Amino acid sequence: MNKPFERRGLATDLAAIVGEGNVSVRQADKIAYSRDMWPKAQIWVHQGDSCRYPPDCIVWPHSVEQVQQLLSFCHERRIPIIPYGAGSGVCGGTIPIRGGVIIDLKALNRVLHIDDRALTVEAESGIIGQHLEMELERRGYTLGHFPSSIYCSTLGGWLAARSAGQYSSKYGKIEDMVSRLEVVLPGGQLFTTPRVPAPLGGVDWNQLFVGSEGCLGVITTSVLKMHPAPIKRSFRGFTFPSVREGTEGIRTVMQAGLTPCLLRLYDPFDSLIAYQSDAAALSADQALQSLIKALTSSGPKSTPKRRATRFGDWQRALKKQAVRMILSRPSMLNMAVERLSERCLMVIGFEGTSEHVDDSDALATGLLAARGARDLGPEPGRHWYEHRYAISYKQSPLYAVGAFVDTMEVASTWDRLLPMYAAVKRAVAPYGFIMAHFSHAYTEGCSIYFTFAACDSDPQALEERYDRLWGAGLRAVVEQSGTISHHHGVGMSKAHFMTNEYGDGVSLFAGLKKMLDPHGIMNPGKLWPDAELIDAGVELAGATRGE
Amino acid sequence: MSKNASKPPLEASVRDLNHILGAERVIPADSGDTYTLYPRSTADVAAIVKWAKRHQVVVGCCPRGAVTEGGPDVFLVWDGMNRLLEVDVYSNLVQAQAGISLRQLESELNQAGYTTGYVPGGADRTLAYHLAMRSVQYGGPQYGGLDQLVVSLEAVLPAGTVIRTPQAPRRATGIDPRALLLGTGGHFGIVCSATMRVFPRFAQVQDLAFYYSSDSLACEALRLLLRHEISPTRVAIVAGQRGTQLGLEGFPARGAVLLLSIGLGVPGSDDQPRRASKRLTDLGDALTEVDVAGWWSAVLDQHPDDGLELSLHWDGIEPLFGSLPSGLVDTAVVTHCGKHGAVIVLGGGDDGERAAAVAATEAQNGGWRDLRRASVISPRDQQLRAILDTEGVIDAGEA
Ligand SMILES: Cc1cc2nc3c(=O)[nH]c(=O)nc-3n(C[C@H](O)[C@H](O)[C@H](O)COP(=O)(O)OP(=O)(O)OC[C@H]3O[C@@H](n4cnc5c(N)ncnc54)[C@H](O)[C@@H]3O)c2cc1C
Numbered sequence: 001m002n003k004p005f006e007r008r009g010l011a012t013d014l015a016a017i018v019g020e021g022n023v024s025v026r027q028a029d030k031i032a033y034s035r036d037m038w039p040k041a042q043i044w045v046h047q048g049d050s051c052r053y054p055p056d057c058i059v060w061p062h063s064v065e066q067v068q069q070l071l072s073f074c075h076e077r078r079i080p081i082i083p084y085g086a087g088s089g090v091c092g093g094t095i096p097i098r099g100g101v102i103i104d105l106k107a108l109n110r111v112l113h114i115d116d117r118a119l120t121v122e123a124e125s126g127i128i129g130q131h132l133e134m135e136l137e138r139r140g141y142t143l144g145h146f147p148s149s150i151y152c153s154t155l156g157g158w159l160a161a162r163s164a165g166q167y168s169s170k171y172g173k174i175e176d177m178v179s180r181l182e183v184v185l186p187g188g189q190l191f192t193t194p195r196v197p198a199p200l201g202g203v204d205w206n207q208l209f210v211g212s213e214g215c216l217g218v219i220t221t222s223v224l225k226m227h228p229a230p231i232k233r234s235f236r237g238f239t240f241p242s243v244r245e246g247t248e249g250i251r252t253v254m255q256a257g258l259t260p261c262l263l264r265l266y267d268p269f270d271s272l273i274a275y276q277s278d279a280a281a282l283s284a285d286q287a288l289q290s291l292i293k294a295l296t297s298s299g300p301k302s303t304p305k306r307r308a309t310r311f312g313d314w315q316r317a318l319k320k321q322a323v324r325m326i327l328s329r330p331s332m333l334n335m336a337v338e339r340l341s342e343r344c345l346m347v348i349g350f351e352g353t354s355e356h357v358d359d360s361d362a363l364a365t366g367l368l369a370a371r372g373a374r375d376l377g378p379e380p381g382r383h384w385y386e387h388r389y390a391i392s393y394k395q396s397p398l399y400a401v402g403a404f405v406d407t408m409e410v411a412s413t414w415d416r417l418l419p420m421y422a423a424v425k426r427a428v429a430p431y432g433f434i435m436a437h438f439s440h441a442y443t444e445g446c447s448i449y450f451t452f453a454a455c456d457s458d459p460q461a462l463e464e465r466y467d468r469l470w471g472a473g474l475r476a477v478v479e480q481s482g483t484i485s486h487h488h489g490v491g492m493s494k495a496h497f498m499t500n501e502y503g504d505g506v507s508l509f510a511g512l513k514k515m516l517d518p519h520g521i522m523n524p525g526k527l528w529p530d531a532e533l534i535d536a537g538v539e540l541a542g543a544t545r546g547e
Numbered sequence: 548m549s550k551n552a553s554k555p556p557l558e559a560s561v562r563d564l565n566h567i568l569g570a571e572r573v574i575p576a577d578s579g580d581t582y583t584l585y586p587r588s589t590a591d592v593a594a595i596v597k598w599a600k601r602h603q604v605v606v607g608c609c610p611r612g613a614v615t616e617g618g619p620d621v622f623l624v625w626d627g628m629n630r631l632l633e634v635d636v637y638s639n640l641v642q643a644q645a646g647i648s649l650r651q652l653e654s655e656l657n658q659a660g661y662t663t664g665y666v667p668g669g670a671d672r673t674l675a676y677h678l679a680m681r682s683v684q685y686g687g688p689q690y691g692g693l694d695q696l697v698v699s700l701e702a703v704l705p706a707g708t709v710i711r712t713p714q715a716p717r718r719a720t721g722i723d724p725r726a727l728l729l730g731t732g733g734h735f736g737i738v739c740s741a742t743m744r745v746f747p748r749f750a751q752v753q754d755l756a757f758y759y760s761s762d763s764l765a766c767e768a769l770r771l772l773l774r775h776e777i778s779p780t781r782v783a784i785v786a787g788q789r790g791t792q793l794g795l796e797g798f799p800a801r802g803a804v805l806l807l808s809i810g811l812g813v814p815g816s817d818d819q820p821r822r823a824s825k826r827l828t829d830l831g832d833a834l835t836e837v838d839v840a841g842w843w844s845a846v847l848d849q850h851p852d853d854g855l856e857l858s859l860h861w862d863g864i865e866p867l868f869g870s871l872p873s874g875l876v877d878t879a880v881v882t883h884c885g886k887h888g889a890v891i892v893l894g895g896g897d898d899g900e901r902a903a904a905v906a907a908t909e910a911q912n913g914g915w916r917d918l919r920r921a922s923v924i925s926p927r928d929q930q931l932r933a934i935l936d937t938e939g940v941i942d943a944g945e946a
Contacts, residue, residue: 117862212722481714
């Protein structure tokens, strides 16, 4: 085991900075903070390895000054630091692969200022997204940022990983909202950018810290652009004869200059999951219907007083068996899905002033009808709105049967979107069941959100299958010149593909790292593989070449 | 990389270069101690930079036109890299080489029925200049600023390697390299081509003008308008004195005029001028029967080259106007605006007045840039540059 830094007395030294009650070396905490929501880490647990990369300590600073002291201390001692928001990241972005100190920022959670004239809000990074939005709503505003994880992710995590909310087509991604940042650098210095609506000359430092995934410093405060709360909101559903016509519908709407808050197109199978009550209309066969139920039901209920019946247990065992069987033959399942009706569901929504919503709704309805869409009225939109944060939490039942579910959100310009969709499906099909929806649309392109699931009775083989599936999927994206991530970030999971994404751009990142984090203590092993940074001349805490 | 005695004579090194570019694209200056190079492609530029590194030669690439005295040995000229490469009407994108002038780019796009919507002063300058300067512009929130318009860049880095930022609408793959290449005067790499968003042109555009008794009142009217989902294609607030300086006929001598253009001819847009007028006349008066189109061209053509630009959120703008030296207020043009703020461009003023305006901006936590100063990058940026270009291969002419 690598012991690059002095661990003796660490907790005591850290307690001198943040107070005794705000440092933990408890095993339960180490386990909890040893991973985020990266599905691969869940597979490790399934393999019996519940704490593959334990941190040495977890600390909870309560002020920016404490963050400064912590970073200065760790910088001096070459101790790795992992900034931590809420751990909802899905790419292994907070995994302490070299041990070190997890800095959980959730105690820095104040809304500092709301400016009614400038339409800006200043808040600390540790605030949970929903709390921030509630405060804004109370004051008659919205940030317009609604990731599905809004209840379990922080502002700092959004910024560090370039998050996108469900309404990004209207309000933009989080990076579009940034006016000013305050960042603590590894030496403890405070780095602030001017509070501007638009950058002028010089390096746009905001866009270097945004997306830096904790590798350059700790973002402590930000000023963000907000909007008056909408007066009206309206949603509408449409069906399209095929994915091709559906994506043409999205493109037409965006290129007509409309700004829908929500615009999603589910591919045929995802349409069934997204809107089961319209399932009959979309006519799936029986086996697939069962799979949908299995994928989306919330798993065995374990109420203590439940009277277990043999029949119930048997039924559950059978269901597990069925899911295992289906998911372990992904090629067959994918082929069966190909035979489904090609029809797919679109949900579109507008919000803002009444005039804006009414005009836009009428215009979009006309444009989509001309593209072959059938108007389903407001019901699918209402259904989506009510369940908009629900589906993402329903992954666990599948892990319990020895399967995994994961998502891959990629993007490209319109000309390469459908080829990319087809290529990724083709590449992933041998390893897992795959479906997708199109969301986060722009005038020049769109994101595709793939969901895949696979199963293997042997946990080691499951991990291998997981790696092969991701490798094949990302290679297909790169070959189609798409981006490997639209909003989940890179973390550990995609770091090895960053050279494909940026080529020699590694030198730019390495230069920044050298300037801001010369000892490489900030979140090692994320964004770029350590080896590539070492080759580019960055000294990394505890890293040796070839590790 | 400073010129030093130990490096080989330039003339000898240039022989290599002749093989790369062809002798007709390597032209010695009359004095014989520098050369002008005419690359035709990104690959040519990369080859030049690699060659320069090998031979300890400094490459001058000066989007602003000025060069450091005694600096570069060879100079890049964009004449061979000034083409529009592709208009992708399916994805609404244009790819153009950096040497194309903005006027040429717009004209070719207009012929195809498109526009970038990007309207800085100085349309005859190259795209390379505007990218390097991140020029402030008059295009309205309908299209967004340069940072939103540029989807991807192809640039040669100081090592001679080429970076092509992924051509995707948005991404979450780490830092944004465009942050180092846009607006940094060419110090971090030589931008060779850009892919930008384009928009179908409106069938018709209506120009409107409104009078206000002061700049801050005009700003207030604009702020309130932009909150209401009205998206002009062009916007500017011009101080009365500035209008007089520009010789605009019929322009009020005092107060300020808000100029805006609204696109028509797509469903839902035709009512926008009426809605805008209704809101804008709450605090001022509509100016009818004036030559708004003529005013627009004068404002764009005579955009100050040496302006002091102040970027502020709306909360800082009124206090700023209150504390600016009066001579400077008279030159103000407010532009580059959106729901959250705007850029105030001040022409003229002496160093003392400009310093006072900068101090007033900083008091409002705003950002500023003085185009009279040689460098567009800060000492902090310089520090990063020194790491990324250790040998000083690229000389952007003003460090
Ligand atoms: C159910 C579910 C639904 C999701 N839906 C969405 C969605 O709709 N849109 C979306 O974009 N993402 C989504 N995600 C992914 C995740 O929520 C985002 O990546 C989010 O931005 C992470 O925020 P966090 O606070 O949990 O960060 P963490 O997971 O704690 O950290 C993420 C990364 O940011 C760094 N970091 C965190 N805080 C700071 C800071 N203050 N300074 C510097 N670095 C920091 C960490 O080191 C790490 O590299 C979803 C995840 C789940 C589990």
